[in-house]
Amino acid sequence: MRLKKWWSILLLFPTMAIAQDKFTISGNISSVEGQKMVVLSYLDNHGKEMRDTSLLHGGKFSFNGFTAYANRAHLALEPLKRDTTRRRVYDVKEFYLAKGNYTVTGSDGKMSAAEISGTQVQEEFKEYRSKMDPVTNAWIKLTDEYSEAVKEKDSLTIQKLRKEAPGLRQKLDDTMNGFIYSHPDSYLSVDLVYFYRTGTIEPATFDPLFNALNPALLQSFTGKKLVTTYDNAKQLFAGKTVDFTQMDEEGKPFKLSSLRGQYVLVDFWASWCKPCRAENPNLLKAYQDLKDQNFTIVSVSLDESKAGWLYAVKQDGLPWKQVCNMTGFKTGIAVDYGISAIPQNVLVDPDGKVVAKNLRGENLTEQVKKYIK
Incomplete structure (x- = not known):
């Protein structure tokens, strides 16, 4: 025995x-x-x-x-x-x-x-760079020209480059995605999905890339991180119930479920995030237009500095509930919900379930109205 x-x-x-x-x-x-x-x-x-x-x-x-x-x-x-x-x-x-x-x-x-x-994956990396570098260099050239045009207040060049940017941005995405789809057995493809496609995870665009990967590769170091991030991000998909506790401006615990019965736009942002700050006027307008229609906002900051966070709240004039645990992207809510890029938001219904995600722009009020019953 x-x-x-x-x-x-x-x-x-x-x-x-x-x-x-x-x-x-x-x-x-x-x-x-x-x-x-x-x-x-x-x-x-x-x-x-x-x-x-x-x-x-x-x-x-x-x-x-x-x-x-x-x-x-x-x-x-x-x-x-x-x-x-x-x-x-x-x-x-x-x-x-x-x-x-x-x-x-x-x-x-x-x-x-x-x-x-010396190895197959290194040859794949060189192949990837040969395809990606020309497009990346074109993008860098465009952004440099745009910065110079802004500096010189050259409105015609600014307008021209703004028209060119979306097409070139799409070419960058298509080139990377094309490599991933054509190399499903490469560890490089796992890295590309993890480092460049998990910032904002939407099922319609993310699932095809994730499902194309050879499942055996997901046992790698990066593969395991990718699976964990994806599983966490699924908690913010439509139909999921969301709840969390964060500290408010006064250092008191705030629980999202305390607002059950209302539509809540949960906005993830930070004081140092320029796109986030640029979106705040749209949030402010939506709040003022809809606050009497069973709607409110909760801003979840991913700052690590309390002073910077509170200064931005005051500077941007944000009157709704503000919370922050000062842990940035390293721990807490960012890890729990697979958030690695901001701005992001989810609209939660009175039952605490996600009904929409990443609503933003000048017509934010109209977007939110579609979901309020």
């Missing part, structure tokens, strides 16, 4: 063991000036952030270690002794680290221009 028991325990080991994907990196950066080292930033096989260094010898360096799955990593070229009197210049190359052997080749003493190859 004892032998049988130990055999049963041993059979569990494969499922209990932590993945250990070994990697090696061999590099050569020519024409490096001065004494420098290479710094590798990556996730180890426990998902812990790690930093390792390798001294350059004749331009050559190497690393070896363990990771798991495939994760974003960085190689940086840094001086052995930093000159604190001069502005720090970052020379960094992003890549994807997974099990396997990597080679890094660079010239002109720059890591940022180095070529990194």
